Amino acid sequence: MIKDRRLIQQRRRQIIDGAVRLFVEKGFHRTTTREIARECGLSIGTMYEYIQSKEDVLYLVCEHIHSELESRLKEAVSEKDSGIESLRKSLRQLFRVMDEMRQLVLLIYQETKSLPKEQMKYVLSKEEEITGIFERILEKGERDGTIRVDPSSIKLMAHNIMVMGQMWTFRHWSLGRHYDLDTFTDKQMQLLLGEFTAGGKRNGNGSDQTET
Template sequence: MNQRGKPIPSLIKNQRLVEQRRRQIVQGAVDLFVRKGFHKTTTREIARACGLSIGTMYEYIQTKEDVLYLVCDYIHSELERRLTEAIREEDSGRESLKKAIAQLFRVMGEMSDYVLLIYQETKSLPKETMKYVLKKEEEITGHFERILEKGIRDGTLSLSPSSVKLMAHNIMVMGQMWTFRRWVLARHYSLEEYTRLQTALLLRDLSLDEGGG
């Protein structure tokens, strides 16, 4: 888990073990946070859920807020990694967009509970930490802005430059919609079908000539 934004002190010097234990803590905490809420969940319950003594857990984190931050950072880092790995320099803007959408939707499907938790409980983070988390969200959206701009330059996508930022946010919301509406969407579509249909709708819109509006 990337700690560039908010270094969380640890009593353990082995970074690989720190990463492993913090992942274990996050996985144990997410279900509790989703079921009971952040404020009603105790650190003792988190320790029990992740199979650690409370003393051992405090060797890797300092506060319950640290756990929530790690959840946020895990999602953003994982999504950023997958976007970076999926997209190739030689791909057209259109092809890059298809790959990026597939990765975004896949992460939203795999981490639905994590994403839901972020939107429910980010307000519980300290102000400076919240600013970092929101900044990471903007950086992910920025990946889609750059892909759209690439497609405009190479002629594989048709979009007014003034609409790029809005379209990038629309794409993010489409991915997040699977998290917030999966209770009904999953009755009608698999995640793969949802991804295919939403991608087709987006690409159809981005193939229209907007007339430079």
């Protein structure tokens, strides 16, 4: 109904900010659209000009998180970087964003099951797109020789990297008592980069291949 794209973006961000505060405090299911409208300073009628249901609001929150993470990862690397340089920069950025958006990431993993089927498919496809950023970095490093990884393992390793970042969200209740973000980042990078830069590539059955 609204033609002004700038106003649409402004209102959507307003709705996201208000909804996130309530979802974190009360949970998705116990929050009403009327409460969301009040929290973000809109009338219920005005809010319905931008969304059709509470599930639409959750979808906007998911889209915001994925867009922010994707853009921040792309900003962190340069075409001039080697594969290993891109990996180092993108890993630090991943952990930083996961820390900044910890409550939001936890929220969407708890509540995306409430999304309609088509919206759920889109959210999952965005997860795969972001994982694809790490796949391309690993492929670049494998080609330029700065990352030692078996090509058949690249997709798996890209998913491992994403899970490693999400660990700071899901296990922060325990890890946060023992590590700050910088220490967690350094230790995880040592583990991961050590795997990619040590001895030799691994073949399909898991044994080492000697570099010639």
